[in-house]
Every structure is written in C-alpha cells, then in structure tokens.
Amino acid sequence: MKYQNDIILRAARGEQVERVPIWLMRQAGRVLPEYKATRSRAKNFVEFVKNPDLAAEVTIQPVDILGVDAAIIFSDILVIPEAMGLPYQMIEAKGPWFENTLTSKSDIDALRIADGNDLSYVIKAIELSKKGLNNRVPLIGFAGAPWTIFAYMVEGSGSKTFSQAKKFLYQQPQLAHEALEKITQSTINYLKAQVAAGADMIQIFDSWAGVLGQEQYKTFSLHYISKICNELSPIVPVTVFAKDAHFALADMAVLSCNTIGIDWTINPQDARIIVGHQKTLQGNADPCLLYAEECVIEQEARKMIQAFGKQRYIANLGHGLYPDTEKHKVKFFIDCIKSL
Ligand code: CP3
Numbered sequence: 001m002k003y004q005n006d007i008i009l010r011a012a013r014g015e016q017v018e019r020v021p022i023w024l025m026r027q028a029g030r031v032l033p034e035y036k037a038t039r040s041r042a043k044n045f046v047e048f049v050k051n052p053d054l055a056a057e058v059t060i061q062p063v064d065i066l067g068v069d070a071a072i073i074f075s076d077i078l079v080i081p082e083a084m085g086l087p088y089q090m091i092e093a094k095g096p097w098f099e100n101t102l103t104s105k106s107d108i109d110a111l112r113i114a115d116g117n118d119l120s121y122v123i124k125a126i127e128l129s130k131k132g133l134n135n136r137v138p139l140i141g142f143a144g145a146p147w148t149i150f151a152y153m154v155e156g157s158g159s160k161t162f163s164q165a166k167k168f169l170y171q172q173p174q175l176a177h178e179a180l181e182k183i184t185q186s187t188i189n190y191l192k193a194q195v196a197a198g199a200d201m202i203q204i205f206d207s208w209a210g211v212l213g214q215e216q217y218k219t220f221s222l223h224y225i226s227k228i229c230n231e232l233s234p235i236v237p238v239t240v241f242a243k244d245a246h247f248a249l250a251d252m253a254v255l256s257c258n259t260i261g262i263d264w265t266i267n268p269q270d271a272r273i274i275v276g277h278q279k280t281l282q283g284n285a286d287p288c289l290l291y292a293e294e295c296v297i298e299q300e301a302r303k304m305i306q307a308f309g310k311q312r313y314i315a316n317l318g319h320g321l322y323p324d325t326e327k328h329k330v331k332f333f334i335d336c337i338k339s340l
Contacts, residue, residue, distance in 0.1 A: 005137050008069045011314050012201055012237035012258045012280050020310055021069040022337045023140070024330070025241075026320030027062040028074040031327055034061050045090035049075055050121045056128035063137055065327075066334055070138050070201070073129060073194070075122050077144030077205055081153050083114035084186055094157075101156040102168070108179045114186035116193025123197045130198040141199030143191055145206035145242070146183040146228075147221035150176065153183075162211045169220055176220065184224045188231045195236050202232055203239040203261070210244020217248050222255070229256045239282055243319055249274045263318035268307035281308055284318040290329045297329065301336040 003009075008021040029035055038058050042048035049055060059074045078088045078096055089097045102108060116123055129139055144152075151165040152158075159165075169176050191202055204225060209217060225240055232238050233256045240252060241261030252260050253275045260279055262271050264286040271281055289300050304315065315337045321330065 003135050003138060005069060008314060009138050009200060009237065011312065012239070014258070014278075014280060014312050017311065020305055020308075020313055020315050020337055020340070022315040022334055023068040023070040023072065024062075024066075024317055024321055024334070025072075027066060027068055027330075028058045028072060029321060030323035031321050031325045031330055032058075032061055032065060033327070034058075034065060045076075046088065049079065052121055052124035052128050055121075055125035056132055059125065059129040059139075060132045063133065066331055067338070068137070068334060070140050071129060071133055072140040072142060072203070073122065073126050073199065075125065075142070077142070077149065077207075078152060079119055079122060080114060080143060080149055080183065080186055080190060083118035083190070084111045084182065086111075086153055088152075096152060096157060098153065098156040102150075102153045102179060105175055108175055108182070111179065111182050112186075113182055113189070115189035116196070119190055119193065122190075123193055126194055126197040126199055138200035139198060140201050140203055141191060141194035142203045142205060143187045143194075143228075145204050145209070145221060145240075146180045146187060146224040147212070147217075148206050148208045149183050149187075150180055150220075151208045151211075153179070162208055165208075166211065169216060180220065180224050184227050188228055191228065191232050192235075195232070199236065201237040201239065201258075203241060204228060204257075206240070206242035206245065209242035209248065214247045214251075217245065218251055222248065222251055226255055233257055239314075241282070253279065259314060261316065265318070268304070272308070277312065280312045280314060282314040282316050284316070285333070287317045287319055287322050287325070290317075290321070290325045290333055292329075294329070294332050297333050298336050301333060302340055305337065305340050 011017050011021050055074045059071050063071050091097050151162045154165040154168050237258040239259035240257045246266045259282050261282040262284045264284050
C-alpha cells in the first residue's frame with residue numbers, strides 16, 4: 001500500500017472500508033490558531049495563497065492536529081479567474097473583490113485559457129505538501145465549478161442572489177457559454193497539473209448552484225462540470241459538491257464522477273435512492289452542529305453514519321467550517337466518526 005492510510009481513496013472507489021473516513025471542507029483555515037499564526041506571516045490572503053511554503057504548512061496542519069483522513073491543498077477557487085486575467089483581492093470581513101469584471105464580448109475575448117504554468121505556485125505547494133505528508137494520507141486537489149467561477153467574475157464579489165451573473169445568462173446566453181467554455185478548459189488544464197504534481201483525488205466546488213433553477217443549472221453548470229469529470233475521472237477519483245442543489249441530484253447521478261457531496265438540507269436516505277449505489281456520498285452535517293454540546297454532536301454523528309451506512313460514504317460537513325467554531329469541538333466530531 002502506498003499510503004499509511006488510504007481509507008478515503010477506497011471509499012471513493014467503492015471498495016470495502018473498516019470504518020468511515022472523514023475530512024472537513026475548510027479544514028485548512030481559521031478554526032485553527034496554528035493557521036492564524038502561519039497566515040500572519042503573509043502580507044495578505046492572496047500573497048499567502050501564492051507562497052508555496054506557507055500554503056504547504058497549513059495544508060498539513062489539519063492532518064497533524066485534527067487527525068483527518070485526507071489533506072486538501074490550501075488555495076482558493078479564485079486563482080482561476082486571476083490566471084485568466086481577472087485578479088482578485090480578499091477583503092477582511094467582506095470576502096472576495098474583483099477590480100475588473102466580465103460585462104461585454106471584449107472582456108470575454110480578452111480572457112486567457114490558463115494552464116498549470118500560470119498556477120505554478122499551487123503546483124509547487126502541492127509538491128511540498130506531498131513531501132511533508134510523506135504518504136501518511138492522500139491529498140485532495142480542487143477547483144471551483146465553472147458556473148461558480150463565472151458568477152464571481154461577473155458579479156465582482158460575493159452576493160446573496162448573484163443577480164448580475166444571472167442577468168448575464170438571460171441577456172447574453174451565448175456569450176455566457178463562451179466564457180464558461182474558457183473557464184472549463186482552464187480548469188481541466190489546472191486540475192490535470194494538480195494531479196501530475198501529486199493530487200490523489202479532486203473536488204469540484206459549485207458553491208452557487210442553488211441560485212439557479214433546474215433547467216438553467218443543467219445548461220449553464222452541469223454541462224461544464226460533466227466535461228471536467230470526463231477528463232479527470234479516468235485518472236483520479238472525482239467528487240462533485242454542489243451546494244443547495246438537491247433539485248439536481250438525479251442529473252448529478254449520471255456524471256462520470258465517483259463521489260457526490262451533499263449539504264444538510266438533503267436527507268441521506270433520499271440522496272441514496274436518487275443517486276443509486278454506483279457512487280459514494282459525502283457530507284452532510286450542518287456546520288452549526290459543531291456549536292452544540294458534545295453529547296449532541298456525538299448523537300448526530302451516530303445518526304449520520306446510520307443514515308448513510310458505512311460503505312460508499314465519506315463523512316464531512318454539508319459546507320465549510322465556520323470560522324468561530326471551537327477547535328476542540330471539531331476534533332471531537334472527527335474522533336466520534338472515527339470511533340463509530
Ligand atoms: O477547504 C480547505 O481547507 C482548503 C482551502 C480552501 C479555501 N477556499 C481557503 C480559504 C478552499 C477549498 C476554498 C474554496 C472556496 N473559496 C470556495 C468553495 C467552497 C465554499 O466555501 O463554498 C469559495 C466560494 C471560495 C471563495 C472565497 N474564499 C470566499 C467567499 C472567501 C471569504 C469568505 C470565507 O469563507 O472566508 C474566501 C476566503 C478563504 N478561502 C479563507 C480560506 C481559509 C479565509 C481567509 C482568511 O484566512 O481570512
């Protein structure tokens with residue numbers, strides 16, 4: 001066996017496991033004082049992401065400190081817009097901000113199709129993380145889904161509705177497809193470079209799936225996610241996580257991916273019926289569960305495993321950890337899952 005612990009890869013491939021594997025979205029982040037200490041050594045978030053030594057350090061922290069079954073490379077989904085020509089900033093307490101956004105055909109014509117060379121700092125961070133992990137656990141690579149990336153590139157910041165991005169779909173659908181195609185090609189190049197550098201599995205984050213209706217979701221999001229799955233799944237296990245996309249589960253079940261991530265609004269048994277038995281499910285605890293007393297966390301962890309079953313399942317939250325979660329509660333939740 002290549003890894004001391006490869007349980008997550010076996011679960012993704014649908015092989016037998018002796019216990020349920022677990023990692024947490026946003027595990028490399030602000031719930032760890034150790035993360036904050038490393039982050040303070042960089043000038044700002046973008047510089048932090050671009051520093052392979054620091055990025056590798058925080059990638060490994062959750063494996064050492066929390067005992068998760070996989071590391072996820074510390075980076076951000078917004079490195080793709082930057083590599084394509086739209087740089088971003090991360091504004092404290094506010095979130096992402098883009099000086100330039102996509103509005104017209106000339107903006108989209110000007111976008112470059114990125115590849116691994118444009119993101120050499122992430123590739124370097126992956127190589128360093130692999131060295132530091134020393135085959136203890138696998139490393140997860142990731143990218144945003146084209147729709148979510150497009151949404152940020154049009155909107156220029158976070159938004160509750162992403163109404164500017166949706167307006168674009170209604171007013172200039174052909175142009176939206178051109179942009180989505182360029183983002184998709186860039187993402188495929190980028191993910192292949194991550195795998196070549198050592199990423200053992202890949203997750204696609206469609207954080208803003210839930211603002212689209214079912215038909216638009218198929219046309220403007222799943223169509224492109226499917227292209228990424230077709231290119232990547234022959235080489236590594238692929239997970240698709242689409243937040244608030246319960247309406248799309250049946251369509252996601254036919255993607256060529258190994259794992260589907262679900263949020264806490266979806267009942268595990270319903271998800272299994274819709275998705276069938278050919279895929280692994282991942283999720284789906286409410287991140288707010290980790291504010292509860294330990295006895296409640298334990299009870300809910302037990303219910304979650306009973307509902308999903310031990311095989312073809314990877315435990316996780318239904319979205320990223322909230323920054324004000326206490327580290328000992330996060331550790332407690334992970335230990336519960338591993339002991340059940
Ligand atoms: O999961 C991990 O631990 C790996 C690292 C990771 C980050 N961002 C680091 C980060 C991953 C996988 C992401 C993905 C990401 N980034 C998504 C998809 C997942 C999701 O949450 O829906 C999205 C939408 C983004 C864009 C983004 N990055 C936003 C909206 C924000 C600000 C708000 C927030 O969630 O903090 C970020 C900043 C960011 N990315 C932080 C981290 C650790 C916090 C920055 C800090 O240190 O202050």
